Amino acid sequence: MLRRSISCAVVALVAGAALTGPAMAADGFTLKGEPKIAMLYFGPKNDGGWTQAFDEARVKVEAALGTKIQFVENVPEDASAIKPAAERFISRGANIIIGTAFGYSDSFKELAAKYPNVAFLNGSGTTNASNLEAFYGRTYESQYLCGMAAGAASKTGKLGFVAANPFGVVNWTVNAFALGAQKMNPNATVNVIYTGAWNDPVKERAAAMALIDQGADVIGQHVDSPTPQIVAQERGVYGTGHHRDLRQFAPKATLCSSVWVWDKFLTPELKKIMAGNWKPSPYGAFIEMKDGGTDIAGFGAGVPKDKAALITAERDAIMKGKQIYAGPLKDREGKERVAAGAVLSDADLWKMDWYVKGVVTQK
Template identity: 85%
Template sequence: MLSKRFPRMSVALAGAAVLLSAGTAYAQAGFSLSGKPVIAMLYYGPKNDGGWTQAFDEARVKIEAALGQKIQFVENVGEDASVIKPAAERFISRGANIVIGTAFGQSDAMKDLAAKYPKVAFLNGSGTTNGPNLESFYGRTYESQYLCGMAAGAASKTGKLGFVAANPFGVVNWTINAFALGAQKMNPNATVNVIYTGTWNDPVKERAAATALIDQGADVIGQHVDSPTPQIVAQERGVYGTGHHRDLRQFAPKATLCSSVWVWDRFLVPELKKVIAGNWKPEPYGAFIPMSGGGTDIAGFGAAVPADKVKVIQAERDAILKGKQVYAGPLKDRDGKERVAAGAVLSDADLWKMDWFVKGVVTQK
């Protein structure tokens, strides 16, 4: 995900920990378009980046088919308001009345635009600002990463897993912990060594991290970074991996066991239909989408995951779709501190600020 989309995230997540789950509420009378719907999208990066932006572009094609209309888009809209606002206003001047952003760093500009253009509907993937005509949305990636962890645990011969992560933020830490919990469901003794690259998209650093983890004995490499490099390295070294953002079998068909994939069309199609139908009511604290609502899913499985284990993973997927919680108690961290009591579920606010790890996770820089 996120490359320079999150330049201020180390600071922002302290507040953003509750923005999507506990933002500023407002009176909702419902929003209705004035005129025929015209949709435009602001892509953070190039549409063929292999990860975050490409997942949005692939969703766009499906949304067009579902709604029966073309969607305008522009690539490489960064996080500077001086770029974001003119791009959006160019579309609005041409008649767009639904604008979809795709980056955390577009949040403030989206808020300003929503205030300036109250008759335009704004949605923003991975954003943190919301309002009467603005809704940010993000997926509960820990659900699909938990399932990928199960695949990793099932395929591993040693129980030693590695994970290439970008930054030690809540949205990454919850995927690491979920990956570990999934692996341990299949192998209670599984461990996960983590190396943070310090950046969301740096193939050189990702290669170095994946190589180091394999050298340390990991025979499956998980990831929460933008590029497919960890999967490519896994294939080169004759081990396995699990992908993030998209089905990374495209890049490493022999190595990739499964991937946590974005399925934005499953959320955006019904949400856009609400906007088009009239009286749309954006979630006042943003939409934090479960797998059942079209946030993420899994794609796979590789041949290294035994058929009987695939059935177990699919059964767990079905349970999550029916409401099973990954972070249900009792749950302790690796230091023995209780994080979730028996019968309780970790709150959304605690998910966003997650700075702890479950047993079996070893973090390195």
């Protein structure tokens, strides 16, 4: 899932400027005819992670809107596959197309221009127009809470984290995880191993094993498979998941998971499109937890009840506007990254290439 996840890590480096699309129509976008929705899935609907989270959201959106949503699986990030898949739905009357991959971005922009009467949404996309909106969630919010769970469950204060690539979208989860852990244990450290791949169970297993061998008693993750959680359960330690509730795969080990709740964003956004005069953001939607980006699922037995209550209170605070990257905040070299009274900008989030105190990175 390399190119899909790079969307929010590389192309959005200067969010607020680089994600601009064509000028938005002053009167907004209005569908012609009854709404008919279709989705293009990057992977199989039962992949256990990214795509399955979208499929589970689809079912909830159908129930909320009282409609059926067509979908097709395994549409690769290639224009020769994306365009025919979308146009097949459009030829059958679909006038709202939802994509699920960064690699769809350019094709969706071209499709939006070719079909001005069709609304397009693209999860993890980067292109926008008067009838096209990219969207992604602020995963650092839920990863901060998972870090709190990890810090509460750890006996040693030594945490491990299996990550894909050192891009902003991953680094912000690593740092948030560490800040959450240090909320519970100020001396907690997070040892990170980057696998160089978004979904490689072999590399993920090797990384998780190495981290546990080095003394980590909780394993966090920002990779697509549940392998780190499975390894944690095999080795008798704890873990925190990503994308979906990974207790499905490791019920004894998984303390909590950072989970996508796309239906909470898609349902109201689709209602806006259906109502007419829809005005998508020219920069795309960067969704906070309260608006349906991510949330947490848990807690496992390893989180004491009193600590779980503290995590729930922090979640409530985030829902009310608490900022994870609020100053004063320094990086691990002691350089000030966020001044007292300030909050890290979205542009700086996307290009995050630094780590907070207590994070140790390895290739």
